[in-house]
Amino acid sequence: MNRQSFRPASQETGEIRLVNLTKTFGATTAVDKINLTIPHGSYCCLLGPSGCGKTTILRMIAGHETPTSGEIYIGKEMVVGKPPVARGTAMMFQSYALFPHLTVLDNVAFYLKMRNVGKDERRQRAQEMLHRVQLHALKDRVPAQLSGGQQQRVALARSLITNPRVLLLDEPLSALDEFLRLRMRGELKSLQRELGITFVHVTHTQPEAIALANMVVVMDTGRIDQEGSANIIFNRPKTPYVARFMGGQNVLTGTVVRTADGPLRLQGANGAQFEAATNEVALPEGSPLSFAVRRDRIKLRKSVGGKAATAPNEVRGVVEATEYQGSYVKVFVDLGGGVFVAYLADGDFFANPIEKGDAVVASWSPADINILTNVDKGAAGDPYSDAMH
Numbered sequence: 001m002n003r004q005s006f007r008p009a010s011q012e013t014g015e016i017r018l019v020n021l022t023k024t025f026g027a028t029t030a031v032d033k034i035n036l037t038i039p040h041g042s043y044c045c046l047l048g049p050s051g052c053g054k055t056t057i058l059r060m061i062a063g064h065e066t067p068t069s070g071e072i073y074i075g076k077e078m079v080v081g082k083p084p085v086a087r088g089t090a091m092m093f094q095s096y097a098l099f100p101h102l103t104v105l106d107n108v109a110f111y112l113k114m115r116n117v118g119k120d121e122r123r124q125r126a127q128e129m130l131h132r133v134q135l136h137a138l139k140d141r142v143p144a145q146l147s148g149g150q151q152q153r154v155a156l157a158r159s160l161i162t163n164p165r166v167l168l169l170d171e172p173l174s175a176l177d178e179f180l181r182l183r184m185r186g187e188l189k190s191l192q193r194e195l196g197i198t199f200v201h202v203t204h205t206q207p208e209a210i211a212l213a214n215m216v217v218v219m220d221t222g223r224i225d226q227e228g229s230a231n232i233i234f235n236r237p238k239t240p241y242v243a244r245f246m247g248g249q250n251v252l253t254g255t256v257v258r259t260a261d262g263p264l265r266l267q268g269a270n271g272a273q274f275e276a277a278t279n280e281v282a283l284p285e286g287s288p289l290s291f292a293v294r295r296d297r298i299k300l301r302k303s304v305g306g307k308a309a310t311a312p313n314e315v316r317g318v319v320e321a322t323e324y325q326g327s328y329v330k331v332f333v334d335l336g337g338g339v340f341v342a343y344l345a346d347g348d349f350f351a352n353p354i355e356k357g358d359a360v361v362a363s364w365s366p367a368d369i370n371i372l373t374n375v376d377k378g379a380a381g382d383p384y385s386d387a388m389h
Contacts, residue, residue, distance in 0.1 A: 014075065014165035015038065016200065019070055020069065021067055031222050033223075036227065043212055046058065047206065048245070053222040058202050061087075061089065066080070075165065089164050090162055090168065094175070103140050109123055111161060112161060129157040134153070148177070149183070165198065166197065218246070225241050251292050252315075254291075277365075290372045293370070298363070303361050313364050317334050320332040320333065321356060329350075
């Protein structure tokens, strides 16, 4: 993209504050008393599965949905009740919503026309914006003559032409192929850094959120499960739900057997013992406790005999399947009550191959245990929770 100067028309902050924000549709609560502050200049991703409420939040910020209760602030303004055009926001829709009968230039200039900007000025500003997204040579085409990636750039240019304080993006990359998604991810991130305005990006794709955002908000059934930097969300999930949804983690459960005079210790099934590097857990002995371990921190070795594991942080099982992923091999281990997954570097795996049906021992370091704040409900009483494939 060409790097021409750009400044939001308003120099007011693009900080967003949601206060007890709730939205119901009949008997269904789509957003349930959300409290969230998105700092000015952030690239924030609202992340979660379909139906978790993330797009409803985006539409309420934009003014396309009215909250059932609660408040929305953009900068110092409470914007509930204000029309979209008065909020200092622009929204880029998942479908792009381009006008099929208008040229690229006129699509980009459309919002200025709606604001009664003169023809010459709006066409000049639209041409400048098309230079920015490297589509000036296609200004006389109609959307049907463009590729998916080109249509997305037109939609992006049209959203930015009003110089918003906040850009709202509703799954903007979902219609693109893998190559274009990767390219546009880089361009969106670079553009946001240059403009310095607040981006709020809805996605259900974990790698997309991690790659783009400096603030990730993980949602589940209308509520925020965890918010933080991409690094914290991925490496230090707080709950079993976040650990599973973000992927790359195994979730296990044990019973507290020691909290003082040394590291925290948990007792699992079949003789398994777990030992964490911390003992900062205010739970009495006998309490259930869940924790997560990153899959790429797991070591696997073939098991000799069928004895129960005795060393801390070891579990025994049988290889259920392997999947070659290029730089690593994904190994699924059946623990007899759940599936444990290890990511092995391809060089290590092929130097000592592990086959389906092999008995193995999985082990990890105490420092790799991340204690979770609530007990895994998916375990259904079993100390080994199923790991997401």
